[in-house]
Amino acid sequence: MTTKKRVDSWVVTDDFWQRVEPLIPMRERPAGKEYLRKPGAGRPPKPARQVFEAVMYVLRTGCQWKALPKERFGSASAVHKRFLEWEKAGVFQAIWKAGLAEYDQMEGIAWRWQSIDGAMFKAPLAQEAVGRNPTDRGKKGGSKRHLLVDGRGVPLSIVVTGANEHDVTQVDAVLQSIMVKRKTPPQRRNKHLCADAGYRGKPAMKVILDHGYIAHVVDRRKEADIKRRDPKRKARRWVVEVCHSWFNRFRKLLVRYEKLERSFLALNHLAAAIIAFRKVPLRVNILYG
Numbered sequence: 001m002t003t004k005k006r007v008d009s010w011v012v013t014d015d016f017w018q019r020v021e022p023l024i025p026m027r028e029r030p031a032g033k034e035y036l037r038k039p040g041a042g043r044p045p046k047p048a049r050q051v052f053e054a055v056m057y058v059l060r061t062g063c064q065w066k067a068l069p070k071e072r073f074g075s076a077s078a079v080h081k082r083f084l085e086w087e088k089a090g091v092f093q094a095i096w097k098a099g100l101a102e103y104d105q106m107e108g109i110a111w112r113w114q115s116i117d118g119a120m121f122k123a124p125l126a127q128e129a130v131g132r133n134p135t136d137r138g139k140k141g142g143s144k145r146h147l148l149v150d151g152r153g154v155p156l157s158i159v160v161t162g163a164n165e166h167d168v169t170q171v172d173a174v175l176q177s178i179m180v181k182r183k184t185p186p187q188r189r190n191k192h193l194c195a196d197a198g199y200r201g202k203p204a205m206k207v208i209l210d211h212g213y214i215a216h217v218v219d220r221r222k223e224a225d226i227k228r229r230d231p232k233r234k235a236r237r238w239v240v241e242v243c244h245s246w247f248n249r250f251r252k253l254l255v256r257y258e259k260l261e262r263s264f265l266a267l268n269h270l271a272a273a274i275i276a277f278r279k280v281p282l283r284v285n286i287l288y289g
């Protein structure tokens with residue numbers, strides 16, 4: 001009996017690449033210039049798929065950019081340069097949108113019950129979107145990921161701030177940043193937002209109501225008690241905490257070592273895209289790990 005070879009989680013399958021490749025911009029040279037390439041004068045540009053797989057490798061393993069295996073990916077600085085070019089062009093947001101579009105088409109985004117929450121993590125090298133831990137000022141700077149997810153835990157919106165930014169201050173930014181638009185539901189009761197007690201208060205409630213949601217702000221302990229009394233009752237808010245744990249499986253996001261906010265946010269967008277694609281009900285999953 002032959003044992004099936006395990007495929008690494010960062011490997012880009014042909015099916016996944018078919019979805020990503022149309023979103024990668026072509027490098028354009030300035031018009032009116034002629035380029036004469038001398039023999040041995042530098043290396044040709046890396047294939048886009050090789051660069052994308054290198055980004056996936058960093059995201060999955062959490063290694064430093066300069067620690068990329070040279071024998072497989074070549075120059076790490078060239079890979080990082082292309083990564084920043086793609087971030088500027090909005091490639092990773094586009095991949096996330098494509099993942100949500102396919103998920104919506106195949107499964108349907110669970111719009112009715114949405115959940116919001118923030119999670120802090122260490123950010124020892126961050127220079128942007130970083131702040132002191134609000135509960136322990138002695139700790140070094142950290143960042144916070146604010147998530148909005150659908151009823152199955154698929155991320156719809158991501159905002160990254162310093163750890164000192166309270167959840168209630170980011171409600172409007174998170175709800176404004178939903179990656180795909182939803183058609184206006186025929187009835188208001190089809191639009192619920194679940195949150196923990198950190199979102200209590202008139203300002204946050206006003207924002208939630210202004211966006212057309214019915215608010216369900218419940219203390220975690222009370223929610224656990226309700227679930228214990230009625231095991232069949234669905235704890236709808238917990239899916240957002242599960243989604244944060246999915247992000248933590250991408251080792252590059254567990255502790256933030258990216259200095260720039262835009263580069264760290266781009267990696268979060270790619271992780272969100274992968275989470276969305278993995279929720280697409282296909283006969284063969286296009287992603288490993």
